Amino acid sequence: MTDKRIQQTPSSTDRPIIEIIGMHKWFGEFHVLSDINLHVLEKERIVICGPSGSGKSTLIRCINRLEEHQRGQIFVDGIELTNDIKNIEKVRAEVGMVFQHFNLFPHLTIVENLTLGPIWVRKMPKKEAEETAMMYLEKVKIAEQAKKYPGQLSGGQQQRVAIARSLCMNPRVMLFDEPTSALDPEMIKEVLDVMIDLAEEGMTMLVVSHEMGFAKRVADRVLFMDEGQIVEQNNPHDFFDNPQHERTKLFLSQIL
Amino acid sequence: MRQPNSTTTREYLKPPITEVGVLGWIRQNLFNSWFNSLVTLLALYGLYVTILPLFKWAFVDSLWFSSADACRDIDGACWSIIPANARFIFFGFFPEDQQWRPLTAMILLFALVFYTQDRRSWNRALFPIWACGLVLMGWLMHGGLGLPVVETAKWSGLPLTLMLSLFGMVSAYPLGILLALGRRSKLPAIKSLCVLYIELIRGVPLISMLFMSSIMFPLFLPEGINIDKVLRAQVAIILFTAAYIAEVVRGGLQAIPNGQYEAADSLGLNYGQAMRLIILPQSLKIVIPPSVGILISAFKDTSLVVIIALYDVLKTTKVTLSNPKWMGSSTEAYLFLAVLYFIFCYAMSSYSRKLEKTLHTGH
Numbered sequence: 001m002t003d004k005r006i007q008q009t010p011s012s013t014d015r016p017i018i019e020i021i022g023m024h025k026w027f028g029e030f031h032v033l034s035d036i037n038l039h040v041l042e043k044e045r046i047v048i049c050g051p052s053g054s055g056k057s058t059l060i061r062c063i064n065r066l067e068e069h070q071r072g073q074i075f076v077d078g079i080e081l082t083n084d085i086k087n088i089e090k091v092r093a094e095v096g097m098v099f100q101h102f103n104l105f106p107h108l109t110i111v112e113n114l115t116l117g118p119i120w121v122r123k124m125p126k127k128e129a130e131e132t133a134m135m136y137l138e139k140v141k142i143a144e145q146a147k148k149y150p151g152q153l154s155g156g157q158q159q160r161v162a163i164a165r166s167l168c169m170n171p172r173v174m175l176f177d178e179p180t181s182a183l184d185p186e187m188i189k190e191v192l193d194v195m196i197d198l199a200e201e202g203m204t205m206l207v208v209s210h211e212m213g214f215a216k217r218v219a220d221r222v223l224f225m226d227e228g229q230i231v232e233q234n235n236p237h238d239f240f241d242n243p244q245h246e247r248t249k250l251f252l253s254q255i256l
Numbered sequence: 257m258r259q260p261n262s263t264t265t266r267e268y269l270k271p272p273i274t275e276v277g278v279l280g281w282i283r284q285n286l287f288n289s290w291f292n293s294l295v296t297l298l299a300l301y302g303l304y305v306t307i308l309p310l311f312k313w314a315f316v317d318s319l320w321f322s323s324a325d326a327c328r329d330i331d332g333a334c335w336s337i338i339p340a341n342a343r344f345i346f347f348g349f350f351p352e353d354q355q356w357r358p359l360t361a362m363i364l365l366f367a368l369v370f371y372t373q374d375r376r377s378w379n380r381a382l383f384p385i386w387a388c389g390l391v392l393m394g395w396l397m398h399g400g401l402g403l404p405v406v407e408t409a410k411w412s413g414l415p416l417t418l419m420l421s422l423f424g425m426v427s428a429y430p431l432g433i434l435l436a437l438g439r440r441s442k443l444p445a446i447k448s449l450c451v452l453y454i455e456l457i458r459g460v461p462l463i464s465m466l467f468m469s470s471i472m473f474p475l476f477l478p479e480g481i482n483i484d485k486v487l488r489a490q491v492a493i494i495l496f497t498a499a500y501i502a503e504v505v506r507g508g509l510q511a512i513p514n515g516q517y518e519a520a521d522s523l524g525l526n527y528g529q530a531m532r533l534i535i536l537p538q539s540l541k542i543v544i545p546p547s548v549g550i551l552i553s554a555f556k557d558t559s560l561v562v563i564i565a566l567y568d569v570l571k572t573t574k575v576t577l578s579n580p581k582w583m584g585s586s587t588e589a590y591l592f593l594a595v596l597y598f599i600f601c602y603a604m605s606s607y608s609r610k611l612e613k614t615l616h617t618g619h
């Protein structure tokens with residue numbers, strides 16, 4: 001991957017699309033996230049890294065309430081995440097999520113995987129949903145597989161379908177939880193390429209990833225998490241060349 | 257298949273040749289040692305002494321369409337009991353001049369089932385088609401609107417068996433799914449209610465539920481209100497089967513990885529949509545084999561309704577046998593019943609295998 005950075009796009013507005021204020025989360029007795037404060041501006045691209053078990057997945061899963069937080073506040077696009085299921089569904093429709101293990105629906109064809117959300121959540125007519133789906137499949141370069149089932153595709157292809165599935169909902173934010181770490185090395189690039197395209201188009205993205213080349217190229221900000229806290233955050237240049245905290249230095253020395 | 261690449265020297269070998277054909281198979285598996293040969297010969301002799309007389313009894317020395325008296329003078333099977341009493345065995349106490357009605361209803365039912373078994377007919381039209389079919393069948397059986405009314409007390413024989421089992425299965429399945437979902441609910445009230453129901457029902461035999469429905473239940477009803485006996489038995493069968501279906505479906509729900517729920521949630525689908533579109537289609541497919549097992553035993557269990565004096569096809573056959581003329585042919589009559597039940601059960605289980613294949617999506 002080249003070192004050339006994408007030209008930073010200034011945010012159209014300065015209103016944060018995600019606002020996390022003093023958020024804590026426990027799993028039973030275990031204090032997994034502690035005092036998280038994070039503002040994400042529209043079109044911002046954030047890469048989150050940190051050792052395994054530091055709470056990266058839990059943090060981004062709180063943003064679409066796959067996990068519930070116990071203290072503090074989370075606002076997505078101005079909507080606070082509470083127990084109100086209608087609000088949660090509204091937020092989830094605006095926030096796309098890509099998982100480590102793709103989580104495609106194995107009983108549906110690729111194109112059905114993509115049209116499901118638009119048809120049932122957005123109430124889009126089937127024909128229109130299929131056209132949108134084909135457009136996004138073209139975009140992730142996999143249109144010829146539309147009639148197949150997920151089980152017939154390679155990991156890299158499945159992950160690209162998963163990204164397209166989220167995009168079909170026309171989300172305001174995309175969350176990626178280690179999208180390439182379940183992939184064979186030769187498939188990582190095809191997925192990262194799709195994500196880079198997406199970043200260039202100005203999608204707001206939060207990416208949990210250890211792909212440092214990707215972080216250097218697209219991130220506006222890199223977050224380092226350890227033991228449930230955001231230890232350090234900075235632009236990628238300073239983050240990698242001049243880390244401030246000992247723990248960050250140690251982590252970077254291990255993965256680079 | 258990979259083709260040999262001209263630039264490499266890699267050899268592509270044929271699989272080793274084994275003896276092929278029927279004879280090869282026989283030599284390899286049945287006569288490959290003196291001991292196996294001996295066992296094979298003994299087994300053949302065993303078959304010879306059992307199957308041959310049976311065959312002779314059933315097909316050579318037998319009578320198929322004779323009077324009861326003619327049967328006395330033969331050594332073989334007297335299948336004549338079936339055609340001679342077919343009307344009663346199949347339709348029981350349904351008035352003789354009206355028996356074309358249950359016959360038509362059954363043919364209609366088979367046609368509907370045959371139409372439905374094809375995956376291609378699973379569309380929006382299916383539901384109204386069944387609704388019309390059921391109304392039509394109900395009208396044929398019960399009468400009214402120009403047909404003389406036949407009380408349900410007279411419904412008997414094969415139509416009763418088929419009705420109890422078909423409605424039992426068709427209604428128990430959705431109820432079982434609801435119970436399974438309820439048992440996994442986060443709401444404690446719903447969850448414990450479902451657990452209680454499932455465990456209670458699974459703790460009692462069907463016979464006692466049938467007794468309760470026919471003897472105890474009416475005691476709780478106010479004077480003058482009388483719920484049909486067939487309906488009560490039907491409800492008992494539904495409630496009973498549903499509890500078993502629920503546990504099987506719950507197993508299927510547990511087999512679905514969490515990622516599927518999360519993917520459905522993160523698209524913004526609500527609970528009902530996630531279940532209906534993502535979770536249930538996958539889990540019900542997994543539980544096809546055990547579900548069909550339950551449906552088959554439910555089908556056979558409908559014969560227990562004899563104990564509350566309903567005349568299903570088993571009971572009508574027994575009544576025929578109590579006629580002194582035919583008393584001697586009980587073996588034939590029960591064999592006939594066994595074949596009848598087998599046909600339905602085998603159809604169900606082979607359909608389930610076919611369904612599994614059609615729904616397989618290669619993962």
Ligand SMILES: Nc1ncnc2c1ncn2[C@@H]1O[C@H](COP(=O)(O)OP(=O)(O)O)[C@@H](O)[C@H]1O
Pocket residue numbers: 027030032050051052053054055056057058059
């Ligand atoms: N559902 C859960 N129940 C209990 N503990 C959990 C659960 N999910 C994650 N954890 C724990 O929380 C910590 C953070 O997990 P996670 O957010 O997955 O870390 P990361 O993604 O940074 O590797 C880990 O110690 C993990 O064991």
Ligand SMILES: [Mg+2]
Pocket residue numbers: 056057058177178
């Ligand atoms: Mg993780």
